[in-house]
Amino acid sequence: MQSTALILREPGRAPVLETVTVADPGPGEVLVRLAASGVCGSEGHAVHGRSAVARYPSVLGHEGAGVVVEVGAGVTTLAPGDHVVLALYVPCRACRQCVRGDFHHCVGESRRLNTMGVRSDGMTRFRSGEDQLFPLMGLGTLSEYTNVRAEQAVRVPADIALHALCLVGCGVTTGFGAVVNTAGVSVGDTALVVGCGGVGLNAVQGARLAGATTIIAADTQASKLTLAQQMGATHVIDVTSTSLEEGVRAVIPDGVDYAFEVVGNGDLVAQCLGLTRVGGMCVMVGAPPPGAIIPARREALMMERRLVGCRGGSNIPQRDIPRLAELYSSGRLLLDPLIGKRLPLSGFAEAFEALDHAEVARSVITFDS
CATH class of the missing domain: 3.90.180.10 (Medium-chain alcohol dehydrogenases, catalytic domain)
Incomplete structure (x- = not known):
């Protein structure tokens, strides 16, 4: 052909x-x-x-x-x-x-x-x-x-x-799956999503559909933060005017249950880990360059925080693609x-x-x- x-x-x-x-x-x-x-x-x-x-x-x-x-x-x-x-x-x-x-x-x-x-x-x-x-x-x-x-x-x-x-x-299964499959966010949890591109926005709506009650979205572009609110973010942080640390602590002083780094920057991954609560989880959804170092502080991990990778949102195609199609058809997935x-x-x-x-x-x- x-x-x-x-x-x-x-x-x-x-x-x-x-x-x-x-x-x-x-x-x-x-x-x-x-x-x-x-x-x-x-x-x-x-x-x-x-x-x-x-x-x-x-x-x-x-x-x-x-x-x-x-x-x-x-x-x-x-x-x-x-x-x-x-x-x-x-x-x-x-x-x-x-x-x-x-x-x-x-x-x-x-x-x-x-x-x-x-x-x-x-x-x-x-x-x-x-x-x-x-x-x-x-x-x-x-x-x-x-x-x-x-x-x-x-x-x-x-x-x-x-x-x-x-x-x-790709983008939906990865972002949605990072929240629902990899992290296992559930009703009443709090979440931070850093990076509101095609994958990050689906992490936001994955958190909404999973029942998270506080969803903080952070990005450098106002237009993407507006989209994040449409997807279900309850709070947004424009990091060009407010530091990520300051913005998150203003909403949840002791840190979120789950943080999702969707940029692909090793330093940012480490920062997101530090913005989770004691016993919280940071999911590295973005893809730092091969060989990149994640400079996580000892103190963060000693408090039983978990840093995990994400492989395509831990998706199983024959399971996840049909259910995402159904969520879209019903109007719940945007x-x-x-x-x-x-x-x-x-x-x-x-x-x-x-x-x-x-x-x-x-x-x-x-x-x-």
């Missing part, structure tokens, strides 16, 4: 549109025509050489939704015409973590290879002439078509808008306000400029039907 796709030949260069070849679906695979794809911070990391998973040349995009066009041999769970959201991973179901039921902690070789954009035989599903192209996170959703493992395509109701549901593939720009694939440069300047929560690329 021929497809127009956004290709990043090497980090530091501008991505370009190219006509590429997408492999026909093999056993256990499906061919999907994309309807929409979010432009996430991970694309920015790949462009600037800060990605731990991107291989080059890369087919960018990993936050997509579309319609199944063709299924490979042995696929019985999907059929042409099904609407699907594409998931970040598929658990191997064979490693020690999977066997004990911790699918989100999977470390199997099949997951590793797929994340790097290759099949089990080391080949990729995209080509440009004789060159192999590596789809980001095994997805490559900034392409008219993509070929993925069938388990990565999660069926959703056909009456739900795919331009909104594409965000569930997705449309997150879309600051809606552009065709040819407008990708505007989307990446907005990403670099943190102008909007999300830009969404939509494809002609």
Whole structure:
């Protein structure tokens, strides 16, 4: 299948549109025509050489939704015409973590290879002439078509808008999941979310839906704080005029139950840990650069505070994507306000400029039907 796709030949260069070849679906695979794809911070990391998973040349995009066009041999769970959201991973179901039921902690070789954009035989599903192209996170959703493992395509109701549901593939599952799955926020808890981009705003509404009674959102941009209030924040801190420490202590003097750092700054992670109560938890949702040091103070950890990482919101795609689609359909999960720009694939440069300047929560690329 021929497809127009956004290709990043090497980090530091501008991505370009190219006509590429997408492999026909093999056993256990499906061919999907994309309807929409979010432009996430991970694309920015790949462009600037800060990605731990991107291989080059890369087919960018990993936050997509579309319609199944063709299924490979042995696929019985999907059929042409099904609407699907594409998931970040598929658990191997064979490693020690999977066997004990911790699918989100999977470390199997099949997951590793797929994340790097290759099949089990080391080949990729995209080509440009004789060159192999590596789809980001095994997805490559900034392409008219993509070929993925069938388990990565999660069926959703056909009456739900795919331009909104594409965000569930990464930003929503990560932010919402960090709160609900990783941290386990419950009714009556207090939460701090630092960084109100596409992921952080979903952490805010995850806290709202979990029943948190005090939700503090912090950012440098007034427009994003306004969005945070729409998502459910009860208090906001503009850190350009009020220090994070001062703003949090003014609301909850002894610290929040849960803090979520969604920026990716090691020093900020350590500060967030210190802003939790005795016995509280800080979740590092943002992705500091590889090798970054988190300078947590001894005193913070001695008081039984916990600092934990977050791997895609601890999501299990077949469980979490359908429930998020239902929450959106019922009006409880807000997705449309997150879309600051809606552009065709040819407008990708505007989307990446907005990403670099943190102008909007999300830009969404939509494809002609």
